[in-house]
Amino acid sequence: xxxxxxxxxxxxxxxxxxxxxxxxxxxVFSSLQWYRQEPGEGPVLLVTVVTGGEVKKLKRLTxxxxxxxxxxxxxxxxxxxxxxxxxxxxxxxGGTSYGKLTFGQGTILTVHP
Amino acid sequence: ETGVTQSPTHLIxxxxxxxxxxxxxxxxxxxxxxxxxxxxxxxxxxxxxxxxEENGRGNFPPRFSGLQFPNYSSELNVNALELDDSALxxxxxxxxxxxxxxxxxxxxxxxxx
Numbered sequence: 001x002x003x004x005x006x007x008x009x010x011x012x013x014x015x016x017x018x019x020x021x022x023x024x025x026x027x028v029f030s031s032l033q034w035y036r037q038e039p040g041e042g043p044v045l046l047v048t049v050v051t052g053g054e055v056k057k058l059k060r061l062t063x064x065x066x067x068x069x070x071x072x073x074x075x076x077x078x079x080x081x082x083x084x085x086x087x088x089x090x091x092x093x094g095g096t097s098y099g100k101l102t103f104g105q106g107t108i109l110t111v112h113p
Numbered sequence: 114e115t116g117v118t119q120s121p122t123h124l125i126x127x128x129x130x131x132x133x134x135x136x137x138x139x140x141x142x143x144x145x146x147x148x149x150x151x152x153x154x155x156x157x158x159x160x161x162x163x164x165x166e167e168n169g170r171g172n173f174p175p176r177f178s179g180l181q182f183p184n185y186s187s188e189l190n191v192n193a194l195e196l197d198d199s200a201l202x203x204x205x206x207x208x209x210x211x212x213x214x215x216x217x218x219x220x221x222x223x224x225x226x
Binding site: 035040041048105 | 117144146148153154155156157158161169171203205207209210212213214215216217218219220
C-alpha cells in the first residue's frame with residue numbers, strides 16, 4: 001500500500017511569513033499533484049510535477065519534486081490571508097494507475113492578517 | 114466548458130439504507146474517479162470508471178459499486194450504509210491518456226445516522 005505522509009498537519013502563521021509543506025513517501029510516483037481545498041468545495045489542482053528534481057513556480061508558490069520522485073514540497077513566500085485553506089499532495093503511480101491518486105492527509109494552513 | 118457537477122449536495126441516511134450519488138463529468142472528459150474524504154483527512158480512492166467499466170478499485174468493500182453512462186456521467190451506489198460511511202464523496206473527471214490532471218466536483222456530504 002502506497003502512503004503519502006504530509007507535514008505539518010496544521011500551520012498557523014502571520015501574513016508575510018514564509019512556509020513549507022512537505023510530502024514524503026517510501027514509494028516512487030510517476031507524478032505528484034498539489035491541490036488546495038476550501039470548505040464545502042472539491043480540491044482544485046495547483047500544479048503537477050512529473051520529472052525528478054523538477055521545480056515549478058506559480059506566483060508566490062514554489063513546488064519541487066524530489067530527485068527520486070518519492071517526495072515533494074510546497075513553499076509559499078510572503079503568505080497572505082487568501083492562502084488560507086487545506087493543501088493536499090497526491091501521487092499517481094503511473095501505468096494502469098492513471099488518474100488513481102493517493103492523497104496525503106492534508107495541511108490546514110491559516111494565515112492571520 | 115461545463116465543470117464537474119455532483120448531486121445531491123447533502124444527504125442524510127440511516128444505517129442499513131442504500132444511497133446513490135451522481136456525477137456529471139467535465140465536457141470532453143471520459144474518465145470518472147470517485148473518492149471518499151472523511152472529516153480532517155485526505156480523499157481516499159474508491160474506484161474509477163472508463164468506457165463504462167470499472168478501471169481500478171481502492172480498498173473498499175463490494176457494497177460500494179458504480180456505473181458510468183454513455184455520456185460519461187457516473188453514479189456511486191453504497192448499500193447497507195454504516196456510520197463510518199459518513200463523509201464527503203468527491204468525483205473527479207479526466208481524459209484518459211491526456212494531461213495528468215483531474216477536475217473535482219464540489220462533493221456530496223453524506224451523513225449516516
